[in-house]
Amino acid sequence: MKEKSERNDPDSVKMEVKAPVDLPSVRSGTIPPATANRLGLYLRELQQFQRSGVKTIKSTSLGNRLGLSDSQIRRDLALFGEFGKRGVGYDVSGLVGALRQALGTDGKWNAILIGLGNLGNALLRYRGFNQQGFVLQAVFDVDQNKVNREIDGIPIYAISELEKRVPSMGVQLAILAVPASEAQNLVNRLALLGVLGVLNFAPIGLSPPTGIQTVDVDLAVELQRLVFAVVNSNR
Amino acid sequence: MKEKSERNDPDSVKMEVKAPVDLPSVRSGTIPPATANRLGLYLRELQQFQRSGVKTIKSTSLGNRLGLSDSQIRRDLALFGEFGKRGVGYDVSGLVGALRQALGTDGKWNAILIGLGNLGNALLRYRGFNQQGFVLQAVFDVDQNKVNREIDGIPIYAISELEKRVPSMGVQLAILAVPASEAQNLVNRLALLGVLGVLNFAPIGLSPPTGIQTVDVDLAVELQRLVFAVVNSNR
């Protein structure tokens, strides 16, 4: 895993203040990277509270849920201002909206999946994507036997047709589930096609061309983190 | 994703100094958490260099590969001492050994997989596990139609048989690929069975009982990180 675009990126990720719109928006001009990496977790838990009808949540409860301190929760959420009421807690649905806006996941994102091996197949059928506004437009694979069919209404094309197919699809994101040896070449091609972000499952450190962001997920690395935590859990 | 046991865990993860053995071992008594989270990445890249016959590597090259500064690489690797030579670089295979030892992935880890849906199927066939000393001993699923068969020589049992099957298997790790609603209950049961670590793919914050560590991988959260990086990539 490389995660050049986030966890390991030393650069501060900046966010411009938008002119106020109907939804209350981010207050400060910048979200610190460490906070940014927690936003998705906050959103997930808050959406779960929302589903179970909880209207208001305290920093301590949310903290317990996520294994974070109450003061850290308050620091983070104070960046979005306006949603906490002293003596009461935070307004759940207001925060959900603000977090989605801060993350950029209000609105739709068109994605393609490249690689229909074991992992690709699992990702293709993964239901969590559509739920957060991600729309899978097409799948690409090298194997001619898999190509020119549809699965769940999503067309499968040859990777050689990337340059022909992608431009008309309005794709911003790509999910790479290909062997490590193919990944760098594909990122380069995707960048030329105007794709803005790549979720990379190939176990290799990519050098993304300028203009394209990558986030890496390496299952072997995650398992190693787990083992390290286990071995060192004697506090 | 919760990552209570690592990325978000505010506690420092400590590691005791072992008495010197044949392999040069970790020098300092403690690996800082931020460094610990990079160890798997270092290992992956170094193993790749090793495979391509590179004997020696400089902090700048490794840094370029991973998007980290050379001085950060040096700080991190100096914790393991002895492998850098001034004017030359680091000894690749020595470092690989030291990293595997520090991570705890020298030696074998027995694991089970719980949940044989789309993702579980992909994980079952994922080849990266065995390569790092992880051995999948069995798979568990609720679906009676999937049960009591073998796939690639790995037996599939009913989840109801966890308590019956696991104790004899010498299992330390479990991979959870089940719906969010099942995850907490399973972690509790696994902890009672003496399982030490859980790699959790369910999109939910777990409260692991004492004695068990969890590392969470939430694909939706990773996609949200990507979108955030894309939206904020105008520096």
Next chain:
DNA sequence: TACTGTGAATGAGTTCACAGCC
């Protein structure tokens, strides 16, 4: 000469503790 190893400086992130407000 060309690199590593590391004090010192800087910067980022977290926690403390309490004032401020509902």
Next chain:
DNA sequence: GGCTGTGAACTCATTCACAGTA
């Protein structure tokens, strides 16, 4: 009264810059 919001203190992480060495 019970919570949030936040200055101040603190801790952790990264970078700088250069001495030390193969």
